[in-house]
Amino acid sequence: MTETTIRIPEALIAKTISRGLSRVNAISEGGPGWTRPSYSALESQAHAVIEEEAVALGLEIRRDAAGNLFATLPGRDRAPERALHIGSHLDTVSQGGAYDGQAGVMGGLAVITALRDMGLTPATDIVLTVTRAEESVWFPVSYAGSRAGMGRLAPEDFDAPRADTGRSLADHMAEAGFDPDAVRNITPPTPARFLEFHIEQGPILDEAGEAYAIVEAVRGGLRYRAAEVHGTWAHSGGVPQNHRADAMLAMAELICAMDSAWTRLTAEGHDLTVTFGKVDAATPQHAMAKVAGHVGFVLDMRSADVASLEAADEVLRAEIARIEAARPGIRFDLGTQSRSAPARLSSSMAAMVAGGATAQGDAPRRMLSGGGHDAAAFSAAGWDAVMVFIRNWNGSHCPEEAMDEADLCRAVAAVVHAIAAEVA
Amino acid sequence: MTETTIRIPEALIAKTISRGLSRVNAISEGGPGWTRPSYSALESQAHAVIEEEAVALGLEIRRDAAGNLFATLPGRDRAPERALHIGSHLDTVSQGGAYDGQAGVMGGLAVITALRDMGLTPATDIVLTVTRAEESVWFPVSYAGSRAGMGRLAPEDFDAPRADTGRSLADHMAEAGFDPDAVRNITPPTPARFLEFHIEQGPILDEAGEAYAIVEAVRGGLRYRAAEVHGTWAHSGGVPQNHRADAMLAMAELICAMDSAWTRLTAEGHDLTVTFGKVDAATPQHAMAKVAGHVGFVLDMRSADVASLEAADEVLRAEIARIEAARPGIRFDLGTQSRSAPARLSSSMAAMVAGGATAQGDAPRRMLSGGGHDAAAFSAAGWDAVMVFIRNWNGSHCPEEAMDEADLCRAVAAVVHAIAAEVA
Numbered sequence: 001m002t003e004t005t006i007r008i009p010e011a012l013i014a015k016t017i018s019r020g021l022s023r024v025n026a027i028s029e030g031g032p033g034w035t036r037p038s039y040s041a042l043e044s045q046a047h048a049v050i051e052e053e054a055v056a057l058g059l060e061i062r063r064d065a066a067g068n069l070f071a072t073l074p075g076r077d078r079a080p081e082r083a084l085h086i087g088s089h090l091d092t093v094s095q096g097g098a099y100d101g102q103a104g105v106m107g108g109l110a111v112i113t114a115l116r117d118m119g120l121t122p123a124t125d126i127v128l129t130v131t132r133a134e135e136s137v138w139f140p141v142s143y144a145g146s147r148a149g150m151g152r153l154a155p156e157d158f159d160a161p162r163a164d165t166g167r168s169l170a171d172h173m174a175e176a177g178f179d180p181d182a183v184r185n186i187t188p189p190t191p192a193r194f195l196e197f198h199i200e201q202g203p204i205l206d207e208a209g210e211a212y213a214i215v216e217a218v219r220g221g222l223r224y225r226a227a228e229v230h231g232t233w234a235h236s237g238g239v240p241q242n243h244r245a246d247a248m249l250a251m252a253e254l255i256c257a258m259d260s261a262w263t264r265l266t267a268e269g270h271d272l273t274v275t276f277g278k279v280d281a282a283t284p285q286h287a288m289a290k291v292a293g294h295v296g297f298v299l300d301m302r303s304a305d306v307a308s309l310e311a312a313d314e315v316l317r318a319e320i321a322r323i324e325a326a327r328p329g330i331r332f333d334l335g336t337q338s339r340s341a342p343a344r345l346s347s348s349m350a351a352m353v354a355g356g357a358t359a360q361g362d363a364p365r366r367m368l369s370g371g372g373h374d375a376a377a378f379s380a381a382g383w384d385a386v387m388v389f390i391r392n393w394n395g396s397h398c399p400e401e402a403m404d405e406a407d408l409c410r411a412v413a414a415v416v417h418a419i420a421a422e423v424a
Numbered sequence: 425m426t427e428t429t430i431r432i433p434e435a436l437i438a439k440t441i442s443r444g445l446s447r448v449n450a451i452s453e454g455g456p457g458w459t460r461p462s463y464s465a466l467e468s469q470a471h472a473v474i475e476e477e478a479v480a481l482g483l484e485i486r487r488d489a490a491g492n493l494f495a496t497l498p499g500r501d502r503a504p505e506r507a508l509h510i511g512s513h514l515d516t517v518s519q520g521g522a523y524d525g526q527a528g529v530m531g532g533l534a535v536i537t538a539l540r541d542m543g544l545t546p547a548t549d550i551v552l553t554v555t556r557a558e559e560s561v562w563f564p565v566s567y568a569g570s571r572a573g574m575g576r577l578a579p580e581d582f583d584a585p586r587a588d589t590g591r592s593l594a595d596h597m598a599e600a601g602f603d604p605d606a607v608r609n610i611t612p613p614t615p616a617r618f619l620e621f622h623i624e625q626g627p628i629l630d631e632a633g634e635a636y637a638i639v640e641a642v643r644g645g646l647r648y649r650a651a652e653v654h655g656t657w658a659h660s661g662g663v664p665q666n667h668r669a670d671a672m673l674a675m676a677e678l679i680c681a682m683d684s685a686w687t688r689l690t691a692e693g694h695d696l697t698v699t700f701g702k703v704d705a706a707t708p709q710h711a712m713a714k715v716a717g718h719v720g721f722v723l724d725m726r727s728a729d730v731a732s733l734e735a736a737d738e739v740l741r742a743e744i745a746r747i748e749a750a751r752p753g754i755r756f757d758l759g760t761q762s763r764s765a766p767a768r769l770s771s772s773m774a775a776m777v778a779g780g781a782t783a784q785g786d787a788p789r790r791m792l793s794g795g796g797h798d799a800a801a802f803s804a805a806g807w808d809a810v811m812v813f814i815r816n817w818n819g820s821h822c823p824e825e826a827m828d829e830a831d832l833c834r835a836v837a838a839v840v841h842a843i844a845a846e847v848a
Binding site for chain 2: 202232236243248288292300302370
C-alpha cells in the first residue's frame with residue numbers, strides 16, 4: 001500500500017486555494033456578490049490570472065478556439081486519451097458567490113501544485129482545464145464554453161442572445177477575442193478523463209457534517225426561460241373579483257399548484273426540483289392601483305431522469321389548462337422550451353476518487369448533483385467524468401454562498417492520493 | 425318645467441371634448457399609453473393647454489400655491505361658498521390611458537363652453553378646476569395636489585419620495601415652479617361645491633349598457649406600498665423541497681390566500697377589493713437557476729367601509745403568520761401602511777345631477793367608486809362633492825383604456841340642464 005509513502009503538502013494546497021480565490025474574486029462588476037458574465041472581459045481577466053499561475057508552475061499552456069484554457073503537467077504516459085483533466089469555470093451568475101466554478105479551478109491548480117511540490121511525475125498528463133461560459137443565465141445554452149470547445153454547439157446556439165445585452169453568443173465570443181467561425185469548425189478533442197471539484201449548492205453535506213462527496217450523476221433540466229401570463233389590466237378599486245383576469249393571481253395559482261405537484265411526484269418516486277426563479281410583475285406598467293394584465297416568468301425543472309421531467313411538464317400543462325378554463329381572459333404562453341440532458345458520470349472515476357479518499361481515511365458518500373456542470377458536458381461528449389462536491393452553506397448563486405477552504409483542501413488531498421496511486 | 429326652453433349645443437360639446445382630449449394627449453413621455461407624472465413638466469404643459477382654452481373662453485384665471493388651476497365663469501351670485509367647481513386632474517399613472525382625469529377636465533370645459541354658447545349666466549360661479557398630482561403611484565400621498573391646495577397635507581407628506589426618482593414631493597413641486605413653503609402656509613379656500621366627471625374604471629356600466637351614473641361614495645384604501653418577503657437564496661437544482669425558504673412560493677401562497685379571503689369577506693357582506701398590483705421577483709439577483717430569497721410587493725385593499733378594511737387587514741396578518749409558521753426561514757415585512765378614508769358624497773349634489781338627467785330623459789343609476797378621486801379629497805375638506813361616472817371598457821390605468829366621447833357628452837348635457845335649472 002502507498003499510504004505511508006505519501007506526504008501531502010497540505011499548507012501549500014491551502015495557500016494555493018486561498019491565493020487563487022482571492023485573485024480571481026478581485027475581478028467583478030460592482031454590486032453585491034460577484035458578477036463575471038460569460039465571454040465578458042471580466043471572465044477573460046480571471047482566465048488570465050489562472051494562466052499566469054499555470055505559467056509560474058511551468059505547465060504547458062494551450063487554449064482552444066472557444067477560449068477554454070488547458071495547462072498541462074506532463075505524465076509518464078502522454079497519450080491524450082488517458083489524460084486527467086481537472087477544472088471548472090470562472091464565469092458567475094449575476095450577483096453570484098465566491099465559490100461556484102472558482103473552487104473547482106483552484107482545486108485543479110492545487111492538485112498540480114501539490115504534485116510539483118512532491119516531485120511526483122503522474123502516470124498520465126494532468127491538465128488544469130478552465131472552461132468559459134458555464135452559467136446559462138447569460139446565454140440560453142447549457143455549458144456553452146466547454147461544449148463549444150468539444151465542437152458540440154448547434155448552429156443556432158451561436159445566435160442565442162445574451163439575456164441582458166440581447167447580442168448573440170457569437171458576437172460576445174468575437175468581442176472576447178475568439179473567432180466564432182473557428183469554433184464552428186473546431187475538431188473535437190480526443191475524449192479523456194475529467195474531474196470537477198464544485199460546491200454542493202445544497203444543504204445535504206452541511207447537515208450531515210461531511211466535508212466532501214463523490215457525484216455519480218448530474219440532473220438535467222427542462223426550462224421555460226421566457227414564459228408569460230396574459231390577463232386584463234384593470235383598476236384595482238373598480239373591478240369586482242369575478243370580473244377580473246388578474247395575471248398575477250393566475251401566476252400565483254400555478255406556482256402553488258406546481259409546488260403541490262412536486263410533492264406528489266416525489267412521493268411517486270420521481271427525482272425532481274421545481275423553481276420559479278424569476279417572476280416579473282414589476283415593469284413600468286405595473287402599479288399599486290392596477291390589476292396586472294401581464295406577468296413574465298422563468299420556470300426551471302430538474303431531474304436525474306428524463307421521464308420525470310416529462311411527467312412534470314405534463315402536469316404543468318394540465319395545471320395551466322385548468323387555470324385558463326377557470327379564469328376567462330387568462331392565457332399562459334410558455335414560450336420556447338430548453339433542455340439539458342441528465343448525465344450518469346463515470347463509475348471507474350468515482351472508484352478512483354474513492355480510493356484516494358480511503359488512503360487518507362475518508363469515506364465520502366455518493367450523491368446526485370442538482371446543478372448542471374461542465375462535467376455533464378464532458379460526459380455527454382464521451383469523456384469519463386466525475387465530480388467531487390464540497391460542503392457549502394448559505395445557499396448558492398448568491399453573494400452569501402459560503403464554503404470552508406479546508407474542506408476543498410481535504411478533497412484535493414484525496415485526489416492527489418488517487419493520482420499517486422496510479423503511479424504506484 | 426324648463427325642459428322645453430333649453431337648447432343644448434351638442435355638437436359644440438362634442439367638439440370641445442374631442443379637441444381638449446387630443447391636445448392634452450399629445451403631451452406624454454414615450455412608450456405605450458400616456459405618462460404624465462405628478463408635478464412633472466409634462467403635467468405643467470397639459471395644464472397650460474387648458475389654461476389657454478379657458479383664456480379663449482374669457483374665464484377668470486387663478487392658480488393656487490400648489491398649482492391647481494381655477495377658471496371661473498361668473499354667476500349671478502358670486503359667493504365663493506356657493507360656486508360649482510367642475511374638474512379633475514391631468515397627471516397619469518405610468519403608461520396610463522387617454523381618459524382617466526382628462527375626461528373630467530374636458531367635461532368641465534365643455535359645460536362652461538356650452539353655457540357660454542347658450543348665453544346663460546349661471547346662478548353661481550362655475551369654476552373649471554384642474555388639480556395637480558392626483559395619481560398616488562408617483563408620491564405615496566393620496567390626492568396630493570388637491571389636498572395641498574386645501575392646506576390638508578401633513579408636514580411629512582412634503583418629504584414623500586417619488587417612486588422612480590426618489591426625490592421628495594416638495595422638490596418636484598419646486599421644480600414645477602411652486603413654492604413648497606407657500607403651500608405649507610396656504611389658507612384653505614372656503615368649501616364650496618365640486619363635481620367630477622370620471623370614467624368608471626370598471627365593467628358595471630358597460631355591461632349594463634348605461635352611458636353614465638351618479639357616484640354616491642368613494643372607496644377608501646389600505647395599502648402596503650413597499651412590502652417584502654424574505655427567504656433564502658438557493659440553487660434551483662441543489663436544494664430539496666423541504667429545505668427551501670422560497671420567497672416567491674410564500675408570496676404566491678399569500679396571493680392565493682387573500683383571494684380566498686376576499687371571496688369569504690364579500691360573502692359575509694363586506695365591500696372589498698384586494699389587489700397585488702406589483703410583485704417583483706425579477707431584480708438582477710433573481711435568475712433561472714435560483715430559488716428566490718427576496719420578493720418585493722405592493723398590496724392595495726379598498727372598501728367603502730373602514731371596518732371592512734380593518735377586517736381584511738386582520739386576515740392578511742393571520743395568513744402571513746400561518747405561512748411564516750409553516751415555512752421556516754420565511755419572513756414577511758409589510759413596511760409602512762398608508763390609508764385613504766372612504767368618502768360619502770353629497771346627496772344634494774347627487775339630486776341636482778339626477779334632476780338634470782331627468783330633464784333629458786335619463787335615469788342614471790347610483791353607484792360606488794372603487795377608485796379614489798379628487799372628489800373624495802374635496803368631500804373630506806367639507807365640500808359638497810359628487811361624481812358622474814362615464815361608461816368605459818378595456819380596463820383602466822392602461823393604454824387600452826377606452827371611452828365613447830358621446831357618453832361623456834350626454835353626461836355633460838345632464839349637468840348643463842342641472843345648472844340651467846338652478847337659474848330658473
